[in-house]
Amino acid sequence: MKKWLAVLLLVPTFAFAAGGEYPNDHADIDLTDQASLQRGAQTFMNYCLGCHQMQYQRYQRTFQDIGVPDELGDKYLRFTGEKVSDYITSTMPEDDSATWFGAAPPDLTLVARVRGADWIYTYLRTFYVDESRPFGVNNLAFPNAGMPHVLQDLQGTPRLATEMKMIDGDMKEVSVGLRTDGDGKLTTEEYDETILDLVNFLEYTGEPSRLQSENIGKGVLIFILIFFVFAYLLKKDYWKDVKK
Structure with missing residues (x-):
């Protein structure tokens, strides 16, 4: 958990900055799939909560809605020492993070409502190596993003795949997608499924009563x-x- 505290920091524009023109992939979310919500919650708590928080969402409400008993939630989803009735907050001091990085990492409770599930799904799957950037990565959906690729150990090292093509009478190197080096813990399909579960969870926290309202x-x-x-x-x- 601690190793992600540093790499998840420099993300003040993650939820609110304007994206580019890259086409979004569709996130086929299902809020009735509690297993997906549980996996998404686990990914969020392990990889995101070190810096981001959900200050409008309580642990207890989350556990109840996604079908996790409190004792299991305390063991696998609640690591900050807070009470089960507390809001989901980061242990990182906001003043310190703002001083270190210029702005505090944004709260992600409503990020799916602000950016949309498709954008988040695309964004988290389109990082690629770019040595010119401070963290050595860039992003197709959000060019020059200030966020490191915190899920790289799961995905592997993603690189732009290029080909030489004839354009306007000249041979030019153009991007034809992304390929990983195969050094991640997950296959491409498994990684996409992990991101889909995370997006599903973020969609739920954006409107926890959505299913009841429907x-x-x-x-x-x-x-x-x-x-x-x-x-x-x-x-x-x-x-x-x-x-x-």
């Missing part, structure tokens, strides 16, 4: 439909007598 909305629509049928039949029966 269910209430469906119930209201069903009630309105049934009420409309009875109202129509009543109106029809009433006007039948009036016309006579």
